[in-house]
Amino acid sequence: VNEEDQLLLRLRKDPQALAELLRQNYMFLYKYMLKVTMNRTLAEDLVQDTMVRAIEKIAAYQGTAKFSTWLIAIATRLYADSLRKRKRERHWQEQERAQALRSLRYEAGSRQADWPEALDALAGLDPGNRVPILLKYYYGYSQDEIADWLDIPAGTVKSRLHNGLKQLRKELKDNDEQSKSSI
Amino acid sequence: MTNKVNRPFNRDRSELEVEREHEHEHEAQFREMVGGPLEAMDDLFEPEVPQAAWFAELVIVQKKEIRRKMLRDLLLFWIVGCLALGLMTLLITQNVIVFLLLQLFAMAGAGVFIGRNEVRRVKREWTH
Numbered sequence: 626v627n628e629e630d631q632l633l634l635r636l637r638k639d640p641q642a643l644a645e646l647l648r649q650n651y652m653f654l655y656k657y658m659l660k661v662t663m664n665r666t667l668a669e670d671l672v673q674d675t676m677v678r679a680i681e682k683i684a685a686y687q688g689t690a691k692f693s694t695w696l697i698a699i700a701t702r703l704y705a706d707s708l709r710k711r712k713r714e715r716h717w718q719e720q721e722r723a724q725a726l727r728s729l730r731y732e733a734g735s736r737q738a739d740w741p742e743a744l745d746a747l748a749g750l751d752p753g754n755r756v757p758i759l760l761k762y763y764y765g766y767s768q769d770e771i772a773d774w775l776d777i778p779a780g781t782v783k784s785r786l787h788n789g790l791k792q793l794r795k796e797l798k799d800n801d802e803q804s805k806s807s808i
Numbered sequence: 809m810t811n812k813v814n815r816p817f818n819r820d821r822s823e824l825e826v827e828r829e830h831e832h833e834h835e836a837q838f839r840e841m842v843g844g845p846l847e848a849m850d851d852l853f854e855p856e857v858p859q860a861a862w863f864a865e866l867v868i869v870q871k872k873e874i875r876r877k878m879l880r881d882l883l884l885f886w887i888v889g890c891l892a893l894g895l896m897t898l899l900i901t902q903n904v905i906v907f908l909l910l911q912l913f914a915m916a917g918a919g920v921f922i923g924r925n926e927v928r929r930v931k932r933e934w935t936h
Contacts, residue, residue, distance in 0.1 A: 641867075645863070651855070652857055743844075744849060762834065762839065793838075793841060
């Protein structure tokens with residue numbers, strides 16, 4: 626029995642075990658949220674909200690899935706809900722997204738790191754396509770899990786995966802052609 | 809007679825295999841296009857993980873908050889329950905017709921509420 630299993634066994638009775646599990650998963654959850662939102666502030670807020678929600682709902686955690694998967698499910702639902710609520714503020718959202726992306730690019734530059742075009746292309750996808758793509762192809766979750774977390778039919782997940790990947794391919798191909806023609 | 813396409817349990821093995829192959833192919837394409845940059849992004853933006861004490865405090869504070877909310881809801885439930893029961897008792901002893909009308913309104917209200925929620929749920933399933 627590894628350390629995580631021991632913590633899971635003590636989860637409901639011992640608040641320390643829950644605190645330790647949350648601490649162990651903080652980094653993983655933050656990195657997921659950052660890739661999904663492409664926005665540091667929003668990612669931090671959503672991680673904190675996810676932790677609070679996890680504490681509230683811990684009695685519902687059955688232990689059938691990994692604790693990290695359970696957290697990812699909560700975080701994804703929270704993000705999807707926030708997108709739905711803010712649908713009307715789309716224009717403002719776009720500006721905020723562009724600003725957040727600029728600041729990520731700037732931060733990468735200030736650390737002398739590259740900010741590849743592929744990340745810009747990914748950030749350019751609609752969040753409705755980006756989230757399923759990351760969950761499926763980067764994290765390896767199933768279409769049914771993604772459909773459940775985003776509260777959409779599995780067929781919609783499939784079409785979003787298809788559209789997102791197609792758009793990503795097109796965006797990168799266009800960028801490639803542009804850079805070739807400029808040479 | 810059955811529509812094979814819409815029933816995954818009726819699909820041919822080869823059909824499922826082809827679909828799985830496509831999935832693998834798409835995953836490989838995605839990894840080739842963005843896999844490396846995403847891993848680099850993970851390394852670049854490492855968050856500052858708060859101290860263990862912060863998490864312990866968060867759990868304690870949230871558990872207290874949950875308990876407080878639960879007690880408040882329970883109290884509210886008892887107050888509303890007592891009020892409703894008192895009103896019903898008063899009505900049934902004073903005016904049976906008004907009592908029955910009130911019951912009818914309550915049932916109709918519940919029906920409308922459930923119906924509206926169901927319509928909203930179905931609509932959301934089809935439009936997302």
